Amino acid sequence: MPNAYQRAKVLDGRRSVIFASAAVAAAASAVLQIGIGDKSVSGAWWELSSLVVCAVVAALLRHDDVRRRTGGLVFATLFFVVTTPVVALTLQRSTDVALLFALPLGLAVVFIDRIAVVGVVSMAAIAINVPVLMALGWNTTDLLHGVAVMGALYTAGVLGALEFKRVRDRDDEHTRQLQRASVQQVEGERLLVLGRLAAGVAHEINNPLAYMKANLSFLEKAHEALDDDERQAWAETREGLERVSAIVADLKGLARSAPSGIGAIELEDQLRRVARLAAMRCSSTVKLEIEIEPGLPACRADGQRLVQVLMNLVANACDAIEIGRPQCARVRVIARKAGDRLRLEVHDNGTGVSAENEPRLFSAFFTTKPVGVGTGLGLVLSREYVEAFGGTLAYERSSLGGACFVITMQISESDPPR
Amino acid sequence: MLRTPTILVSDDEPLLVNALKREARRFGIDVLTDTKSNVVEIAREHHPDLIVLDIHQSRDGRDLLAELKKHPETRDVPVIMLSANEDQFMRHTCFELGAADYEVKPFDPSFIRKMARMVCPFEDDEPIFAMH
Numbered sequence: 021m022p023n024a025y026q027r028a029k030v031l032d033g034r035r036s037v038i039f040a041s042a043a044v045a046a047a048a049s050a051v052l053q054i055g056i057g058d059k060s061v062s063g064a065w066w067e068l069s070s071l072v073v074c075a076v077v078a079a080l081l082r083h084d085d086v087r088r089r090t091g092g093l094v095f096a097t098l099f100f101v102v103t104t105p106v107v108a109l110t111l112q113r114s115t116d117v118a119l120l121f122a123l124p125l126g127l128a129v130v131f132i133d134r135i136a137v138v139g140v141v142s143m144a145a146i147a148i149n150v151p152v153l154m155a156l157g158w159n160t161t162d163l164l165h166g167v168a169v170m171g172a173l174y175t176a177g178v179l180g181a182l183e184f185k186r187v188r189d190r191d192d193e194h195t196r197q198l199q200r201a202s203v204q205q206v207e208g209e210r211l212l213v214l215g216r217l218a219a220g221v222a223h224e225i226n227n228p229l230a231y232m233k234a235n236l237s238f239l240e241k242a243h244e245a246l247d248d249d250e251r252q253a254w255a256e257t258r259e260g261l262e263r264v265s266a267i268v269a270d271l272k273g274l275a276r277s278a279p280s281g282i283g284a285i286e287l288e289d290q291l292r293r294v295a296r297l298a299a300m301r302c303s304s305t306v307k308l309e310i311e312i313e314p315g316l317p318a319c320r321a322d323g324q325r326l327v328q329v330l331m332n333l334v335a336n337a338c339d340a341i342e343i344g345r346p347q348c349a350r351v352r353v354i355a356r357k358a359g360d361r362l363r364l365e366v367h368d369n370g371t372g373v374s375a376e377n378e379p380r381l382f383s384a385f386f387t388t389k390p391v392g393v394g395t396g397l398g399l400v401l402s403r404e405y406v407e408a409f410g411g412t413l414a415y416e417r418s419s420l421g422g423a424c425f426v427i428t429m430q431i432s433e434s435d436p437p438r
Numbered sequence: 439m440l441r442t443p444t445i446l447v448s449d450d451e452p453l454l455v456n457a458l459k460r461e462a463r464r465f466g467i468d469v470l471t472d473t474k475s476n477v478v479e480i481a482r483e484h485h486p487d488l489i490v491l492d493i494h495q496s497r498d499g500r501d502l503l504a505e506l507k508k509h510p511e512t513r514d515v516p517v518i519m520l521s522a523n524e525d526q527f528m529r530h531t532c533f534e535l536g537a538a539d540y541e542v543k544p545f546d547p548s549f550i551r552k553m554a555r556m557v558c559p560f561e562d563d564e565p566i567f568a569m570h
Contacts, residue, residue, distance in 0.1 A: 222523055226522035226523075226542075226543040226544055227451045227454055227522060227543060228451075228453070229543065229544035230451075230454050230457070230543040230544040230545060231453045231454040231457035231458075232544070233544045233545075234454075234457035234460075234545075234550065235457050235460070237461070237547040237550070238457070238460055238461055238464070241464070265544055269524075
């Protein structure tokens, strides 16, 4: 979905066309009036100055800097609001007076997306035009008619702007819903594939694991009275099998789409799971450090979702490091108490996030990874999962030089353990 | 004459079947094996005291369980279901079909003792070495 910056740029692009057309119309009017001798060059000052102003504003509205574009629009508005009554007073031609009435409609078209500007300029125009019309000698009846017509035109302008806003908001909401449905569908398909893969892997690995454990137990019993080295070798082999079992269970848990439910979560357990899974994801050159503040209370979270989010953040950190290739690649996860909340920080010393990309980090389908590597959904979904259990997810610059993603969570006081 | 307790193990993974057979024999238990989903026919012929039945084989273990519970000769034989996945729905279904227990691979070594106790209860924790 285009953000506010992109939308404003598109609208200003269309306004640029309007002002360019107005510049052409002013040029044609000046040439015609000077050509037929109706006005001298100095007499056609308004048409010529309008031509210059419209041409300059049309060019400014193509600029990337929103402040220059806004400045151009404000300057054009002030120019026409001030000069149109002056022209009406000095020339006193009905066509110039008609401009006083046409001005609000023109402003409504130009500022269709900025209703506050339409309202303010309309009020200012009435405040200026009424004394101008009185100075032109309009009697009370004509004045009242004039104010009624201006009021009707200005109201039409404001209503038009309101309707534009309503339609645009409805379209934005519709687009957001479509995008959300699309995100969920893509994520659902991904998890379905992962789930099937995980189930298949689990079956293929758990079978040999089962008879390896059974045979290990058999051999241990059959060859008792071992020395210390042999006992240690048996123990380490058994530990290795337990680790493989835990990793398979972790993988299955990661692929499962259903959340485990919100409750009291001990962060140390979840971070140990993340460390096991991250060891598979991060290359051997990446140093993964986990720091847990002693005596940390339980947090209120969905353990399954929290592990998924942390794995996503750690995976992104590893990707950033693979691109940046720092001398000593580090990913650091810090868990600590911050006021009345718990704070989880995932730091890396990779490439970080540029100022240009920072506002779009949590936008759906935004990714800086090559095609086929990133879906642009990881951070969107991570934030959604975290917010679902009352947490927040935000980005900061890391003290390590790369990116830092911060999850804050409520401390669990009365939730059941999960 | 005391009849040697018998367990029928049905799993399409022959190495797992061998491992269970080896372990069970330490407790003096005879083991019949099935790696081709013929558990119903073997059970009807040999009347084992316990059946250990894997869910994921050439025929779905749940279908085999339902069939075992249909025949009068095998209806009352306790069946322990084995699965490589911890699936609550599958667990519930197996118990609904009449399974005595549900074990997830890789199972804990205490599973072997549990299996043995179901057919030949023993006092201490030491294995009873097979006479044959």
